[in-house]
Amino acid sequence: MAQHRAGEHRGAVRTAGRVRDLPRLETDRLILRKMRLEDAEAMFAYASDPEVTRYVIWATHRTIEDSRAFLELTVSSYASGEGLDWGIVYKGDEKFIGTCGFVSHSPEHARAEIGYVLSRRYWGRGLAPEAVRALIRFGFERMGLNRIEARCIAGNTVSARVMEKARMTYEGTLREREKIQGKLRDMKMYSILRREYLAARDL
Ligand SMILES: CC(C)(COP(=O)(O)OP(=O)(O)OC[C@H]1O[C@@H](n2cnc3c(N)ncnc32)[C@H](O)[C@@H]1OP(=O)(O)O)[C@@H](O)C(=O)NCCC(=O)NCCS
Numbered sequence: 001m002a003q004h005r006a007g008e009h010r011g012a013v014r015t016a017g018r019v020r021d022l023p024r025l026e027t028d029r030l031i032l033r034k035m036r037l038e039d040a041e042a043m044f045a046y047a048s049d050p051e052v053t054r055y056v057i058w059a060t061h062r063t064i065e066d067s068r069a070f071l072e073l074t075v076s077s078y079a080s081g082e083g084l085d086w087g088i089v090y091k092g093d094e095k096f097i098g099t100c101g102f103v104s105h106s107p108e109h110a111r112a113e114i115g116y117v118l119s120r121r122y123w124g125r126g127l128a129p130e131a132v133r134a135l136i137r138f139g140f141e142r143m144g145l146n147r148i149e150a151r152c153i154a155g156n157t158v159s160a161r162v163m164e165k166a167r168m169t170y171e172g173t174l175r176e177r178e179k180i181q182g183k184l185r186d187m188k189m190y191s192i193l194r195r196e197y198l199a200a201r202d203l
Pocket of ligand 1: 051052053055056116117118119122123124125126127128129151152153156158159161162165
């Protein structure tokens with residue numbers, strides 16, 4: 001699978017573990033950039049697909065207004081310096097095809113959690129692992145993290161594969177931990193530590 005190469009980190013300023021201006025990142029096949037209000041149509045195209053939203057914590061978008069509302073929140077989170085979510089653009093066709101980012105960040109514990117979603121049309125090409133590896137690199141090299149984690153519903157075997165392909169380690173299953181779409185779900189926990197990232201990078 002294609003490895004990501006050095007991203008563009010201009011503009012990323014670390015202040016006590018916080019990122020003040022989310023930079024554009026680049027991998028072999030993807031651009032990770034800030035989301036924009038104009039992305040609503042492309043977002044609605046996948047966020048309204050029940051196959052895509054089957055295992056995510058947010059509700060399937062019913063109208064384009066749901067996508068607009070999500071993007072408005074995300075854009076304002078950039079302005080307040082809190083937003084750590086990127087839009088994913090596929091270089092091959094320059095389309096906005098999904099999102100990825102740090103869904104939670106605890107600077108005091110040097111820890112953050114990753115989340116991701118892709119349009120169904122782009123599944124099965126190793127694009128999510130490519131994006132996740134770029135986030136892992138950014139998290140360790142620019143945010144000063146020590147631990148990056150990710151969780152998925154136990155039945156989401158495809159998402160579990162993404163974490164494995166990004167060299168994250170399965171730590172265990174947290175039983176009935178979250179109520180998602182009305183049901184209490186077992187959650188698989190994965191993580192990668194800074195020292196593991198550095199050891200793999202030096203191979
Ligand atoms: C999870 C998701 C991001 C995976 O992205 P991806 O770029 O397709 O990931 P990959 O191409 O590396 O494929 C991962 C696995 O998907 C499976 N897969 C392959 N082609 C597939 C296809 N056309 N359709 C569905 N699954 C496929 C394979 O098991 C593959 O593992 P393998 O490479 O070992 O064979 C994507 O499926 C998605 O957006 N799902 C909905 C949102 C979601 O569940 N997000 C995670 C919440 S925790």
